[in-house]
Amino acid sequence: MKHEHKYKSGPEKYVMVIDIDKCTGCGACVIACAVENNLPVRTDETRKLLSVDWLVIYKITNGKPFPKTRIAYIPRGCMHCDNPMCVHVCPASATDKDDKGVVSQIYPRCFGCRYCMAACPYHARVFNWWDPTFPKGTERGLNPDVSTRMRGVVEKCSFCNHRYQRAKEKAMLEGRTTLRDGEYITACAEACPTGAITFGNVKDPNSKVSKLVKSPYAFRLLEKFGTEPSVYYISRQEWVRREADRYFEEKAKKISKE
Amino acid sequence: MLTRRGFLQFIVGGAIGTLFSPLPWRMADELALCTQWWTPQGPKGRESWDYSWCQLGSDVVGLKVRKIDGRIVKLEGSPLDPIGRGGISPLSASSLQLFYGPTRIRGAKKRVGQKGKGKFEDIEWSSALKMLTSKLKELRETGQSHTVVCIDGRGRGIMSGLIRRFCRAYGTPNYIQIPSDEATPLAIRLMQGHQGRVGFDIERADYILSFGSQLFEGWGTPVRMMAAYRCLKEGQQTKIVQFEPRLSETAAKADEWLPIKPGTEAALALGLAYVIIKEGLYNKAFIEERSFGFDAFKDMVLERYKPEAVEDITGIAKEDILRIAHEFAKAKRPIAVWGRGKGDIPSGLYEVMAIHSLNALMGNINRGGGVVSFKDISDTFWPEVPLDEVAKNAQNIERIDDAGTERYPLVTNLAHRFAENISSDRHYPVNVLMIFEANPCYCLPHPEIMEKALKKIPLVVNFSSFMDETSLFSDLILPNHFYLEAWEDVTTPPYLQYPIFGVSRPVSRPLYKTQHTGDIFLKVAQGIGGAVASALPWGDFKTLLKDVAKRVYETREGTIIENPISRPWEIKASPNYGSPDEMWEKLGKGIWFNPNVKFEDFKTPTGKFEFYSKKLEDLKLPALPQFVPWEEGHSEFPLTLIPYEKLMIANDYIANPPYMMKALEETVLKHNDIFVEIHPFTATHLGVNEGDLVLLKTPFGSARVRVHLYEGMMPGVVGIPLGLGHKAYDEYLKGKGINAYNIVAVREEKATGIATWVVTPANLIKIKRKGHETRA
Known part of the structure; x- marks a missing residue:
C-alpha cells in the first residue's frame, strides 16, 4: 500500500519536531491549540473518548518500580503522515494530503462514517458527537480564521493551516513567494515555554527542523506501520525511544554505532 | 358575487399557481435555516495587535494580544518579555475564557438574601461608594478605625503597596496578605537582615x-x-x-x-x-x-x-x-x-x-x-505616610490576627488566626472587611471558619471580578476590571533574580460596569479627607503608575527591552530613553529591567x-535551624495525606478556566470524583483497585474520592491535588472534586505561629456498594 500512494511534496514540506527531554508536560500547547482552533468545551470533559481534543499529552512511564520510576510526556497531535491511512479509507474525499505536507480535513464533505478514526493508528482524529458548545459569553473570543465544526463530523489537528495562509498573505504583500523560517508556526509551537516544539519547512536546508530531524535521537511514533509521520520526536533517553516505538532495535544498533 | 364554487376555485387555483412561483421553495428553505442550531462563528473584521501583561495566579507573562475589530480573540506570549521570552502558561493562554466567561460580575452589587446564599441586587456605583466612604468615615470619627480589615491576595507590587498605605493612613494595623509565604522573608530578615x-x-x-x-x-x-x-x-x-x-x-x-x-x-x-x-x-x-x-x-x-x-x-x-x-x-x-x-x-x-x-x-x-x-521599586517608591492622631493611635493597637504581638513577634501575617479570632470573638469585633483578589472562603485551610467569620462582620466588601466563594459571603461587591481592561503595574515576581517594572495598559474597553480597585481606594481616601486624602493624593491609578515610572527613570539604571533577548540576566543594561515621557512611551510595549542591580549587603x-x-x-527562641518532628501517626490514621499542586489547576484567587478543566488528565478527575494517588502496594494493603471509590478520612473530616494507583507515589502516602471542589463559579467548575483545604491538618510553628499543612494523618476506607462496583 505504501508504494501505491507515494506522496510527493512541493518546495515546502512542514514538519514538527518535539524534544521530549525538554517537554515538562505543562499543557500550554494544549490550551493554545484549543484557543486558536475554537475547540468546543462541555461541562464534563472527563470522558476523554468523547472529548474533542486536537493535541493531547500522553504520559509514559519506564515501568520500573518505585523509586526507579521515571515518566516522560509525549504531546501528540495529528502526525500528518506522508502515507496517511485516513486518506486512503475516506469514502467522501473529505481528507487529503496537500503539497506542503498537511493532511487536511474538509468538514462539509465529511458525513461522519469515522472510518478514518478507525484507520488512524495514532488516535489523532476525534468525532463531534454534539454541536459545539462554549461557555456563555466566550463565543466573543472565537478565532474568526477557524470555523467551528458541526455535529456529526470528524476533526483533527490542521497544523494551524490558517496560520500558513496568514503568513503567506503577509509574505505576498511584502513581495515574497517563500516564507522565512519561523514565519509560519503552529499555535502549540509558539506557546511552548520550554521551546520543546519546533516547526518549520524541512526542505529549507537552513531551517531549524531540517537540522533537528537528522539527530540520531530523532524518531517517529510507530514507524513500523510505514505511515511516514511528519511529526518527529527527540529523546536522549533510550527507554523513551523504546516506549515510543517498539520497533526500535534497528535504530538502537544504529545509535550505538555512532 | 362570490359563490362557494368560485371561492374554492380561487383558493385551489391560487395554491397551484403559487407552486409555480419561487415563494414556497424559498420559504421552505428559510424555515429549514431558522429551525437549525447554527454553530457560533467568530465574526471577521480588521486585525490589530496590542501588548499586555497577565498576572493571574503566579503568572507574570508578557502578552501579544490579537484583536479583531477591537474584540480580543487570542493571547500569545510576547517575545519582548525577558522572563518568559515568548512562552505562555496554560492559565494566561486560557484567561480569555475568564474575561468573557459567565462568572464575571457585571456591576456593583448589594446582598439582599442571607449571607452565603448568593442573592444580590444591582446597585449604582455612586451609592455603593457613598455607602463605603460614609461607613469608613463614621468608624474613623468614632475611634474604631482599627476595626477595618483589608485582605490582599496579590501581595506584591504597587497595588498592594497602595492598599497597605491606605490602611496605615486610615489608621488600622489590620492589613493581611493571603496567601502569604511568611517563612522566606522572615528567614532572610533574620539571617541576612534584608527586607526586600x-x-x-x-x-x-x-x-x-x-x-x-x-x-x-x-x-x-x-x-x-x-x-x-x-x-x-x-x-x-x-x-x-x-x-x-x-x-x-x-x-x-x-x-x-x-x-x-x-x-x-x-x-x-x-x-x-x-x-x-x-x-x-x-x-x-x-x-x-x-x-x-x-x-x-x-x-x-x-x-x-x-x-x-x-x-x-x-x-x-x-x-x-x-x-x-x-x-x-x-x-x-x-x-x-x-x-x-x-x-x-x-x-x-x-x-x-x-x-x-x-x-x-x-x-x-x-x-x-x-x-x-x-530592593524592588515597590519597596522603595512609597514616600513617608503623614500620620494624624487616629493613625498614630492605631499603631499601638494589636492586630486582629495576633501577628507582630508579643506572642508572635516575628511574623507580619497570620491569616488562619484571623478567621479563628473573629469566629471565636477574641479581641475586638471587626466592622468592615475589604477583600482584594483573594478567595479566603476557598483557599485557606478549613474555609468554614472563614465563612463563620465573614458572617459576623457587618460589612464585607469584595473587589472580586468573579462570583467566587468569598463573593457569596460578601455584603457589597465592587467588581474590579479584568487585567485586559485595566492599568496595572508589573513588578518583580517572587524569586526572580533581577528587578523589573512594567505597565500593563488596557487593551479592551471594560465589558461590564466594573471599576479599577486602585481608583476606588484613591476615591474613598479623598472622600474621607484629612490626612488620609493627603497620604493618597493621586487622582487615579494611572497617575500613580506614572509617578512610579518617573522614580524608576530617576534611578538611571536598567533598560527597557526593545528586541528579544535570549539571556537577559547577562546583559549590561543602560537606560535607552532620554526623558520620563519617552520611557512611559516605551513601557507600552517592552518592560524595564535591571540585571545589574546592586545586591543588598548583610x-x-x-x-x-x-x-x-x-x-x-x-526573643528567647531557638536561634539555630532545626528539624521539628511531626506528631506521630494515630493508629486510626495509618496513612499520610499530602496536598500537591498542578500547573493545570489554578488554586488561588483565580480558579480554573474551562479549557484547563478540559485539559486535566482523567486520573485527576472523573465526572465529579477526584482521584487521590496511592502506590500499588498501599492499594494491595487496603484491598482497592484502580478507580475504586473510597472514603478519605482525616481527623478533620472525610470525603468520597477515587483512587489512582501511581508507581511514583511513596508507599503509605496519599496525594491529593489542590484547587478543585469549588462551591461557586459555573457548571464547568462547581462541584467537581473536593477541596483538599477542607480536610488538611494545620500545624502552627511554635516560635513563629506560621501555619503549615504539609502532613495530615489519614485513612482510606473502601466503600462497599450493593451489587458489583463498576469501574469508572
Missing part, C-alpha cells in the same frame, strides 16, 4: 537541590522557570536533584528524584550540611569573613544530624546523602531551593533557615548563580550572615 526581594539565579546555577519545590509547575513564575529549564538543558547541563515524596512533573524532569518522607526536608538539609562541614568542603573564606555563629551551627549539626540519623528521619539512604553532599559542594554555583509546591504550601521558618544554610555554606549568596537579595546585628540568629536569641 529574594531571587534565585537558577539560570546560572550549575547544581540545583530542590526541597519539594515544584519548580516547573508554578513555583516562582511558571514561564520563567520553563524558560530556565530550556536554558539549563541547552547550556551548561545543570544537574537538578528533586527531593519530594511524589514523582511530580518537576521530579520527572529532574536529573535525579529522591523520594523523601513528607515534611522532613529540614532534617535532610542539615544532614547534607553535616557532610559538608565534617569533610571541610564549605567555602572557608565566606564562613570566616562573612558569617556569624558558624561554630554553634557546626556543633549542633555534628551532634544531631549524622547521616545515619537523617536516613532514619527522611528515608533517604546514607550513601545518597553523602554523594549528593559531595556533588553539591564540588559544584561551582550550587543552589538550594525551598518553597513547597508552587510555593503556596507553607514551610516553617526553621526549615527555610536549614535549607538556606546550605547556600551559606557554599558562600553562594549575592552572586551570580546563587541566592540574591535586592544588615544583621552582626553585619554578617547569621547561622545563629541574634534576633531569635534576644
Whole structure:
C-alpha cells in the first residue's frame, strides 16, 4: 500500500519536531491549540473518548518500580503522515494530503462514517458527537480564521493551516513567494515555554527542523506501520525511544554505532 | 358575487399557481435555516495587535494580544518579555475564557438574601461608594478605625503597596496578605537582615537541590522557570536533584528524584550540611569573613544530624546523602531551593533557615548563580505616610490576627488566626472587611471558619471580578476590571533574580460596569479627607503608575527591552530613553529591567550572615535551624495525606478556566470524583483497585474520592491535588472534586505561629456498594 500512494511534496514540506527531554508536560500547547482552533468545551470533559481534543499529552512511564520510576510526556497531535491511512479509507474525499505536507480535513464533505478514526493508528482524529458548545459569553473570543465544526463530523489537528495562509498573505504583500523560517508556526509551537516544539519547512536546508530531524535521537511514533509521520520526536533517553516505538532495535544498533 | 364554487376555485387555483412561483421553495428553505442550531462563528473584521501583561495566579507573562475589530480573540506570549521570552502558561493562554466567561460580575452589587446564599441586587456605583466612604468615615470619627480589615491576595507590587498605605493612613494595623509565604522573608530578615526581594539565579546555577519545590509547575513564575529549564538543558547541563515524596512533573524532569518522607526536608538539609562541614568542603573564606555563629551551627549539626540519623528521619539512604553532599559542594554555583509546591504550601521558618544554610555554606549568596537579595521599586517608591492622631493611635493597637504581638513577634501575617479570632470573638469585633483578589472562603485551610467569620462582620466588601466563594459571603461587591481592561503595574515576581517594572495598559474597553480597585481606594481616601486624602493624593491609578515610572527613570539604571533577548540576566543594561515621557512611551510595549542591580549587603546585628540568629536569641527562641518532628501517626490514621499542586489547576484567587478543566488528565478527575494517588502496594494493603471509590478520612473530616494507583507515589502516602471542589463559579467548575483545604491538618510553628499543612494523618476506607462496583 505504501508504494501505491507515494506522496510527493512541493518546495515546502512542514514538519514538527518535539524534544521530549525538554517537554515538562505543562499543557500550554494544549490550551493554545484549543484557543486558536475554537475547540468546543462541555461541562464534563472527563470522558476523554468523547472529548474533542486536537493535541493531547500522553504520559509514559519506564515501568520500573518505585523509586526507579521515571515518566516522560509525549504531546501528540495529528502526525500528518506522508502515507496517511485516513486518506486512503475516506469514502467522501473529505481528507487529503496537500503539497506542503498537511493532511487536511474538509468538514462539509465529511458525513461522519469515522472510518478514518478507525484507520488512524495514532488516535489523532476525534468525532463531534454534539454541536459545539462554549461557555456563555466566550463565543466573543472565537478565532474568526477557524470555523467551528458541526455535529456529526470528524476533526483533527490542521497544523494551524490558517496560520500558513496568514503568513503567506503577509509574505505576498511584502513581495515574497517563500516564507522565512519561523514565519509560519503552529499555535502549540509558539506557546511552548520550554521551546520543546519546533516547526518549520524541512526542505529549507537552513531551517531549524531540517537540522533537528537528522539527530540520531530523532524518531517517529510507530514507524513500523510505514505511515511516514511528519511529526518527529527527540529523546536522549533510550527507554523513551523504546516506549515510543517498539520497533526500535534497528535504530538502537544504529545509535550505538555512532 | 362570490359563490362557494368560485371561492374554492380561487383558493385551489391560487395554491397551484403559487407552486409555480419561487415563494414556497424559498420559504421552505428559510424555515429549514431558522429551525437549525447554527454553530457560533467568530465574526471577521480588521486585525490589530496590542501588548499586555497577565498576572493571574503566579503568572507574570508578557502578552501579544490579537484583536479583531477591537474584540480580543487570542493571547500569545510576547517575545519582548525577558522572563518568559515568548512562552505562555496554560492559565494566561486560557484567561480569555475568564474575561468573557459567565462568572464575571457585571456591576456593583448589594446582598439582599442571607449571607452565603448568593442573592444580590444591582446597585449604582455612586451609592455603593457613598455607602463605603460614609461607613469608613463614621468608624474613623468614632475611634474604631482599627476595626477595618483589608485582605490582599496579590501581595506584591504597587497595588498592594497602595492598599497597605491606605490602611496605615486610615489608621488600622489590620492589613493581611493571603496567601502569604511568611517563612522566606522572615528567614532572610533574620539571617541576612534584608527586607526586600529574594531571587534565585537558577539560570546560572550549575547544581540545583530542590526541597519539594515544584519548580516547573508554578513555583516562582511558571514561564520563567520553563524558560530556565530550556536554558539549563541547552547550556551548561545543570544537574537538578528533586527531593519530594511524589514523582511530580518537576521530579520527572529532574536529573535525579529522591523520594523523601513528607515534611522532613529540614532534617535532610542539615544532614547534607553535616557532610559538608565534617569533610571541610564549605567555602572557608565566606564562613570566616562573612558569617556569624558558624561554630554553634557546626556543633549542633555534628551532634544531631549524622547521616545515619537523617536516613532514619527522611528515608533517604546514607550513601545518597553523602554523594549528593559531595556533588553539591564540588559544584561551582550550587543552589538550594525551598518553597513547597508552587510555593503556596507553607514551610516553617526553621526549615527555610536549614535549607538556606546550605547556600551559606557554599558562600553562594549575592552572586551570580546563587541566592540574591535586592530592593524592588515597590519597596522603595512609597514616600513617608503623614500620620494624624487616629493613625498614630492605631499603631499601638494589636492586630486582629495576633501577628507582630508579643506572642508572635516575628511574623507580619497570620491569616488562619484571623478567621479563628473573629469566629471565636477574641479581641475586638471587626466592622468592615475589604477583600482584594483573594478567595479566603476557598483557599485557606478549613474555609468554614472563614465563612463563620465573614458572617459576623457587618460589612464585607469584595473587589472580586468573579462570583467566587468569598463573593457569596460578601455584603457589597465592587467588581474590579479584568487585567485586559485595566492599568496595572508589573513588578518583580517572587524569586526572580533581577528587578523589573512594567505597565500593563488596557487593551479592551471594560465589558461590564466594573471599576479599577486602585481608583476606588484613591476615591474613598479623598472622600474621607484629612490626612488620609493627603497620604493618597493621586487622582487615579494611572497617575500613580506614572509617578512610579518617573522614580524608576530617576534611578538611571536598567533598560527597557526593545528586541528579544535570549539571556537577559547577562546583559549590561543602560537606560535607552532620554526623558520620563519617552520611557512611559516605551513601557507600552517592552518592560524595564535591571540585571545589574546592586545586591543588598548583610544588615544583621552582626553585619554578617547569621547561622545563629541574634534576633531569635534576644526573643528567647531557638536561634539555630532545626528539624521539628511531626506528631506521630494515630493508629486510626495509618496513612499520610499530602496536598500537591498542578500547573493545570489554578488554586488561588483565580480558579480554573474551562479549557484547563478540559485539559486535566482523567486520573485527576472523573465526572465529579477526584482521584487521590496511592502506590500499588498501599492499594494491595487496603484491598482497592484502580478507580475504586473510597472514603478519605482525616481527623478533620472525610470525603468520597477515587483512587489512582501511581508507581511514583511513596508507599503509605496519599496525594491529593489542590484547587478543585469549588462551591461557586459555573457548571464547568462547581462541584467537581473536593477541596483538599477542607480536610488538611494545620500545624502552627511554635516560635513563629506560621501555619503549615504539609502532613495530615489519614485513612482510606473502601466503600462497599450493593451489587458489583463498576469501574469508572
